Every structure is written in C-alpha cells, then in structure tokens.
Amino acid sequence: MKSASVVEGALLGDAICLGPHWVYDQEEIARKIGRPDRFHDPISQYHPGKKAGDLTHYGDQLALLARHLREKGRFDLAEWAGVWRAFWENPETISYRDGATRETLTNLQAGIPPEQAGSASHDLAGASRIAALFLLDWPEDGSLFKACRELTEFTHRNMKVASVAEFFARVVQSVQGGAGIPEALESAGGALEDERLNAGLRDGRESATSAKPDAEALVRHGLSCDVDGGFAGVCHLLLRYPEDSLTALAENAKAGGDNAARGMLLGTAYGAAGRLEHLPDEIAGFRGWV
Numbered sequence: 001m002k003s004a005s006v007v008e009g010a011l012l013g014d015a016i017c018l019g020p021h022w023v024y025d026q027e028e029i030a031r032k033i034g035r036p037d038r039f040h041d042p043i044s045q046y047h048p049g050k051k052a053g054d055l056t057h058y059g060d061q062l063a064l065l066a067r068h069l070r071e072k073g074r075f076d077l078a079e080w081a082g083v084w085r086a087f088w089e090n091p092e093t094i095s096y097r098d099g100a101t102r103e104t105l106t107n108l109q110a111g112i113p114p115e116q117a118g119s120a121s122h123d124l125a126g127a128s129r130i131a132a133l134f135l136l137d138w139p140e141d142g143s144l145f146k147a148c149r150e151l152t153e154f155t156h157r158n159m160k161v162a163s164v165a166e167f168f169a170r171v172v173q174s175v176q177g178g179a180g181i182p183e184a185l186e187s188a189g190g191a192l193e194d195e196r197l198n199a200g201l202r203d204g205r206e207s208a209t210s211a212k213p214d215a216e217a218l219v220r221h222g223l224s225c226d227v228d229g230g231f232a233g234v235c236h237l238l239l240r241y242p243e244d245s246l247t248a249l250a251e252n253a254k255a256g257g258d259n260a261a262r263g264m265l266l267g268t269a270y271g272a273a274g275r276l277e278h279l280p281d282e283i284a285g286f287r288g289w290v
Contacts (some may be wrong), residue, residue, distance in 0.1 A: 003134045006172055007066050009245070009271020010131035012283060013263030014059030015039055016253045021056055022046050023256045024223055026215055030254065037250035038282050049094040056260045057096040058125050060087075065132040065151075075133060075147050077154060081114035084154075100126065104155045115150070118157035124230030125261035126156025127165035131268045134172060144169055160194050161227050167192060168265055172272040181242040181273055185235060196228050204235025214240070214251040223257025230258060234265045245270035246279060 019040025020029045029036075032043045039052040047056060055063060061084070068083050069075060087093055088105050097105075103119035130148045138144040145166045152165040167188045174184035189201045200221075207217040217236050222229020233252070241248035248266055252259050270276060 003172075003176065003272060005271040005274065005276060006131045006134040006268055007062065007271070009267030009269070009276055010062055010128065010264040011055065011059050011267065012276065012279075013249055013252075013265070013267025013270075014055050014062070014128075014260050015053060016249050016283070017260040017263045018042055018047060018050060018054055018056055019052065020044075020253055020256050021260045022258065026219075026254065026256055029256050033254065035250075036254035037246055037280065046096050057098060057101070058128050058260050058264055060095045062129045062132055062264065065129055066135060069132055069135050073136070075136060075151070077114050077150050080151070081108065081117070081154065085109075098123075098125075100155050114154055116157075118153050118155050120158065121156045122158045122161060122227050123156065123225040123261065124161065124164065124227045124234075124258065124265075125225060126152045126158065126161040127168065127227075128261050128264035128268075130165050130169055131172075131264070131271070133169070134272075141173065144173075158227070160197060163192065163194055163197060164227055164231055164265075167197070168268055171269055175269065175272040181238050181269055184269075185238060197231060200228055200232035201235050204232045205239055207232075207236045208239035215255050218252070218255040218257075223255060223259075225258040225261065230262050234262050237262075237266055238269055242273075243275060245275040 019042060020033050022044050023029055033040050041052050042050055064087055068080060072079060085105065085108050088101060100119040100121035100123060104117050107117035129151060133144060133147055148165040148169045149162040152162045170188035170191060171184045174187050175181060192198050203221060218233045221232040221236060237248040237252055249263060252262050252266060
C-alpha cells in the first residue's frame with residue numbers, strides 16, 4: 001500500500017534529532033536544547049553546514065531515495081547505487097560521511113558491484129531508509145521484504161540490521177492493515193529469528209511498562225549506533241507511546257546518542273499509523289513534503 005506519510009514521519013523523526021544528534025551528555029542536551037519537540041541547529045561538530053529544520057545524513061539519503069523512486073517508479077539496486085554514489089561524489093553535497101558511507105563509496109569506486117559493496121557496519125541507521133519503499137506498489141510481500149534487505153545491505157552488510165529493516169516493513173504493513181502499533185510489533189516479532197533482536201523486543205516491552213523515565217530506559221538499552229540497543233529503544237518508545245508520536249519523538253531526541261536512527265524508525269511507524277495529525281505548527285510542514 002503506497003503511503004507518503006510513512007516517509008514524512010521518518011523525515012520528521014530525523015530532523016527533530018539534528019540538534020542533539022550524537023551528543024551523549026543528556027545534561028548538555030537539556031541545557032542547549034530548550035524544546036526537544038522543535039527543530040534546532042546542531043550542537044555537535046558532526047553536521048557542519050546544517051541548520052534547524054535540515055536533515056542529518058540519514059535523512060538526506062532517505063529524501064534522495066524518495067525522489068529517485070518517485071521519478072523511476074521502481075526500486076533497482078544498480079540504479080539506486082548510481083544515484084547514491086553521485087550524491088556523495090558531488091563536491092557541493094553538504095552531508096556527513098559516516099563510516100558506512102565512506103566504506104561503501106570506496107568499494108564502489110574500486111569496482112565492487114552494489115550487492116557486495118556494503119560496509120560491515122552493524123549500525124541501526126542502515127535500516128532507517130525503508131520508508132521510501134512504501135512509495136511504490138509491490139506485487140506481494142516477499143518482493144517488499146527483499147527490497148528492504150537489498151536497500152539495507154547496500155551500505156550495511158549485516159544480517160541483523162537487514163532483519164530490523166524487514167521487521168519494520170512488517171510493522172508498517174500491519175499498521176496499514178488496521179493493527180495498533182503494539183499489535184504490529186508483536187506480529188512482526190513472530191518473524192524474528194535473531195535471538196538478540198527477540199531479546200531487544202522483550203526488553204523494550206518490559207521497560208515500556210516500567211516506572212523508568214524514558215531517558216534512563218534508553219541509556220540502559222544503549223544510546224550508541226549499534227543495532228541491538230537502538231532496536232530495543234525504538235520498541236520501548238513505540239510501546240510506551242503508541243498514539244503519542246510527538247512525545248515519543250521528543251523523548252527520543254533529548255535522550256541523545258544516535259537518536260536520528262531511532263527517530264527515523266519511530267517516524268516510519270507513526271507515519272503509517274496516521275499519528276502525525278496534531279503536530280505543532282513549527283514542524284507540521286513535513287506533512288505533504290513527499
């Protein structure tokens with residue numbers, strides 16, 4: 001089922017996190033980011049040239065992919081690899097080149113084919129671009145899941161990260177079919193084969209029903225880029241705030257760390273669920289972006 005709102009949610013989840021992205025000191029974030037549910041200039045050194053309302057390098061790649069899929073009407077890995085490579089080789093591109101990007105780009109430039117060029121990164125961010133695939137019609141579920149894995153493994157050749165991409169594709173499908181977010185997470189969890197990811201879903205479920213503040217729970221799960229902790233953190237927020245997207249996105253942003261990767265997956269789920277209706281005027285412009 002086509003859905004531009006899925007992309008809009010993911011982009012919103014990314015943009016809200018630009019200000020405190022990759023800042024691990026929550027007290028610093030509290031001092032410098034007055035309203036975590038608004039856009040802010042970056043307070044770290046990782047996003048030079050960016051300003052409030054811009055996207056991180058994760059969001060830049062999602063926006064690029066969305067435009068590409070709109071133009072082509074299909075997902076072809078070789079075509080996407082060419083567009084992606086041209087973006088990063090353009091000297092006018094203002095976007096952070098993280099380790100996965102640099103390694104993948106080096107491999108492509110060395111002649112390695114796109115299906116083998118991905119980095120060894122195990123970062124959650126590798127799964128964060130799947131929202132754009134919901135701009136297309138798919139003949140059957142298997143084709144969508146295969147595309148999610150191909151897209152993820154293009155830059156992150158890690159089975160666990162690819163499994164998270166498929167997991168959230170299943171969540172989106174379930175939500176679009178009428179399930180609530182908690183039910184969609186449980187349903188998608190039935191297809192998880194990796195025990196660490198199953199444990200992450202269980203941990204997220206437990207912390208979501210505990211008395212722990214979100215910041216404390218996300219620290220416990222892990223604020224770094226690693227897929228295990230990030231996945232558990234996303235599950236925690238979706239299960240604690242299944243109908244309150246703005247609170248979840250704000251809590252995620254002010255927790256810090258790799259909040260942009262988490263935020264994009266949060267926004268993907270909330271966009272699928274139609275939970276972007278009551279956004280403040282300052283950020284509501286993301287509706288209708290795609």
